[in-house]
Amino acid sequence: MITQVSAVNFRQNLGEMLNQVQYRNDSIVIHKDGKPVAALVDAxxxxxxxxxxxxxxxxxxxxxxxxxxxxxxxxxxxxxxxxxxxxxxx
Known part of the structure; x- marks a missing residue:
């Protein structure tokens, strides 16, 4: 599953999102000013x-x-x- 979050939301929920990536193999696309700037994927x-x-x-x-x-x-x-x-x- 791919989750899209704002940079602020990502910063506030970093621990939970790391768990999503590590245990559920989700990916997270981080947006800043409405534009995708980074992605968090499992190692x-x-x-x-x-x-x-x-x-x-x-x-x-x-x-x-x-x-x-x-x-x-x-x-x-x-x-x-x-x-x-x-x-x-x-």
Whole structure:
């Protein structure tokens, strides 16, 4: 479950919200002036997110290296063509 709270409410109820995250595996989105500014998630989920980001960064680096010699216009055209072809599939 994802709970949305204001920063003031979060500060006032920190202990209870830590329990929500730790024991119920909830996530809490903290808003300031009506805008989301932070999220509190359990440590296991955070570790998974970090691993996924590391893998994504490594993959992005490999793709960037593979296309380093391709002119930007050509690369963008290839991406647009691939996206269009994928969207046409049922």
């Amino acid at each position: 296991e989920l955070f570790a998974r997110i970090r691993r996924m980001r590391e893998r994504f960064d490594a993959l992005s680096g490999r793709i960037a290296a593979a296309y380093a010699d391709v002119p930007m216009e050509q690369g963008l055209a290839e991406i647009d063509a691939a996206v269009a072809a994928e969207r046409k599939q049922p």
